[in-house]
């Protein structure tokens with residue numbers, strides 16, 4: 001259902017206290033009262049504003065998917081499993097030394113480095129994992145700094161709080177690498193631009209990651225600390241099914257945990273998330289099941305298409321057709337996430353007509369709930 005003017009009070013009662021917060025960071029960074037603290041959003045003092053951008057841009061407050069999609073793509077929300085898309089490809093970096101540092105094929109790092117080199121963007125808000133393996137948002141302004149951010153931290157990280165801190169009069173062109181929930185918040189900002197932070201028009205490139213779920217930064221980090229010498233860890237990975245493992249790589253090899261042991265640290269909000277492939281990004285990037293060292297890339301906008309084309313022309317990316325079996329499976333997984341999440345939302349709200357934050361056409365909602 002659509003909302004009237006709401007602010008911080010409702011953000012807490014409808015999102016934070018109900019387990020819907022994704023820790024995306026959209027409500028932090030400019031507000032003096034809301035801060036990210038030890039894996040949660042904390043309120044430092046009462047806010048008297050009745051209407052707040054904290055509520056407005058939260059990806060778990062009401063979103064009319066058709067309106068947002070019109071804003072980003074110029075068409076209503078796609079009923080396709082993977083959302084609005086121009087092309088699906090399989091890619092990897094042509095730079096063998098880079099491929100040793102990245103999560104899979106290095107599509108994200110390659111595209112960002114190229115975008116910086118070509119002056120397409122002046123900086124990008126990324127997630128950097130520190131030596132103690134905590135992820136934090138980071139504004140990278142050189143190819144070197146982009147390289148410092150390679151690899152996946154599977155813990156939620158308030159990336160948008162860093163974007164919000166960029167001053168209003170900063171004219172730099174920006175890139176963002178974000179999870180589906182964060183991409184949704186950015187799409188909301190594009191619809192109704194914020195007044196007190198760097199213009200959303202400065203955001204020239206949104207690279208969205210695929211995501212089935214993210215882990216709670218406080219509880220999961222505690223688990224990691226208890227079970228590993230984190231100073232030795234080089235990489236985390238969740239290989240595609242049927243592996244059913246969470247892998248940790250160190251110089252001396254691989255330690256694996258059964259996924260059941262890890263799943264209990266999943267952010268509760270992920271149960272209610274419909275988006276597996278960052279449907280409102282310019283380019284979405286994930287793994288390629290069964291083909292190591294490559295990325296699946298979904299190109300969604302002209303900007304995304306231009307950048308991938310440039311990477312191809314300059315020999316930065318090796319590009320191949322995504323095998324049809326992979327595409328079919330990706331579509332099935334994405335549809336399953338939508339159906340499962342919508343059914344969980346109905347269980348939570350107790351009413352088939354109350355889809356909490358999800359504003360879908362009744363026809364599509366019925367289709368997904370069937």
Ligand SMILES: Cc1cc2nc3c(=O)[nH]c(=O)nc-3n(C[C@H](O)[C@H](O)[C@H](O)COP(=O)(O)OP(=O)(O)OC[C@H]3O[C@@H](n4cnc5c(N)ncnc54)[C@H](O)[C@@H]3O)c2cc1C
Nearest residue numbers: 102103104105106107108109126127151153211212286287
């Ligand atoms: C929580 C999480 C869940 C994921 N789930 C899936 C999945 O189910 N299926 C799938 O195919 N892929 C998933 N991915 C994406 C995958 O792990 C890779 O990030 C993606 O394929 C890009 O690979 P790459 O080789 O281009 O990465 P790289 O070139 O190494 O770049 C990785 C980028 O990821 C960003 N990043 C790292 N950690 C985070 C974080 N916590 N939040 C936001 N950004 C981050 C960094 O800023 C970096 O720029 C997930 C990623 C995350 C963070």
